[in-house]
Amino acid sequence: MKYSLLFIFLLLINFKNDQDIKFKMPDCYHDILEISSKKPSEAMYIADSLYLYSKHETQKMYALLVKSMVLELQDKRGQAIEFALKALKIAKAEANYCFQARTYTFLSRQYRKIGFVDKGKDLIAESISVSSKIIDKSHSIEYVTMSNLEMVEYDIEAGNYSRAIGFLKSAIFILDKQKESPVKYFDLANCEEKLARSFKKMNNNQLAFFHYTKAHTFLLKSNIEESLWAINVYNGLTEIYMDRNELDSAKVYLEKGLYIDEKYNNNAVKENLYKTAASFYKMDNDVDKYNHYESKYRSAMSKNKGNLRLMINNVSNTLDDYSFALPVKTPDSSDSIRLITVMFVIALPSIGFYYNRKKIIKHFRRQFYFKVKKRRAQITCSSSTESKLLKSLEAFEQSNEFLNNEISLPNLVTRLNTNEKYLRQVLKVHKNTDYNAYINKLRIQYIIEKLNTDKNYLNYKISFLAKESGFSSHSKFSTNFKKYSNFSPSDYINSLKKKS
Secondary structure (H helix, E strand, C coil), X not given: CXXXXXXXXXXXCXXXXXXXXXXXXXXXXXXXXXXXXXXXXXXHHHHHHHHHCCCCHHHHHHHHHHHHHHHHHCCCHHHHHHHHHHHHHHHHHCCCHHHHHHHHHHHHHHHHHHCCHHHHHHHHHHHHHHHCCCCCHHHHHHHHHHHHHHHHHHHHHHCCHHHHHHHHHXXXXXXXXXXXXXXXXXXXXXXXXHHHHHHHHCCCHHHHHHHHHHHHHHHHHCCCCCCCCHHHHHHHHHHHHHHCCCHHHHHHHHXXXXXXXXXXXXXXXXXXXXXXXXXXXXXXXXXXXHHHHHHHHHHHHHHHHHHHHHHHHHHHHHHHHCHXXXXXXXXXXXXXXXXXXXXXXXXXXXXXXXXXXXXXXXXXXXXHCCCEECCCCCCCCCHHHHHHHHHHHHHHHHHCHHHCCCCCHHHHHHHHCCCHHHHHHHHHHHHCCCHHHHHHHHXXXXXXXXXXXXXXXXXXXXXXXXXXXXXXXXXXXXHHHHHHHCCCHHHHHHHHHHHC
């Protein structure tokens, strides 16, 4: 295991063209996950060693992306983007289309996680476009499928669950035809987890449970059941069992996730896991453990806010420094990408995967690649304006100006030096909320922090806490406190008093 990634790398650097490369990078990514799941500290050491011993640009290109993948697992997305862009520069110089397609997809995932949704979609469109240039068209189809598995995440985040489900089922059909390998099972686990998450968002827990179970089965076959990514599956199963009030079963998967979490330093994963753990121990009436994980959840959430601010600053710089990697065209809409690619993939089984491929690809390119133009689907302001607005919001959150009970949308617009349209769009896309919910959540987070750090607040009346946090009435405060903490103010305060 220790040398498996080095072995894959040695194979990679001896291939000279796209047809030879095939799927070595997915193999490489699987090895990174497997090594990280068993000895996380070795993953970066190996990645650094690969770059150190690279003798020419092609070797450096692969080593840079490997390092980016390891940094992603460590939640260092700003650095991951920087190394991936350097790798992409080499790939473009060498006209390596397989590598370009994979790197564009990798970058799209990083930008999406940070909140640059439109930029992420631009990169996916570029990935699909360069995939058409791959000599072996069967591989071209596979890379298009890979790109659209990332596009599914945009659908899920936007609430387009039915569309995501349709494509995932088609992707699974294609994956089932591949030869048996750990990589195949990882890809299937990935698809099943996305399906489960989509059905859960649609409140169909029966199908969500079915697909989480299948994802778990494929996870075991892929030999990465203790990887950071596996926590997504365990966390999903925990929540399903909690919804069924089967706490014994929920605890089994929660403990699996917490065990894996101890080996990593990824606050994005920790935030979701600790939130689930807090909810579980609340249901289990374990006040001490509830308070323990609620505190860890708030701490992780606070760290993630700080990290996000730094990553946005870093990424904003790369938008200018690496213009070669940022496409200047996007599809007419995400709907057109999905419609064409789903129809394309569904059509493959009926006409034969290896029959008449040239005509299929030609038709696909005619329908998509040569009908693109610049259009921002959700944010109408420029990327630089969007970035500045996000920074201004971060500063606003740190200032506690949201505690002013006379604050309003027009006031905030003036404070941020923007307009209502841009602010509403940024809140919707980047924070998945509207103005009122945004302000109310900040106020509740503030008062919860005070209750946990200043014991004097435990003795104040609810009406004082409501006024202190900026609410105009006791009832509005209580309603929002319950909404964002799952506790009434009195119950929450009593639980803290018992602990102290």
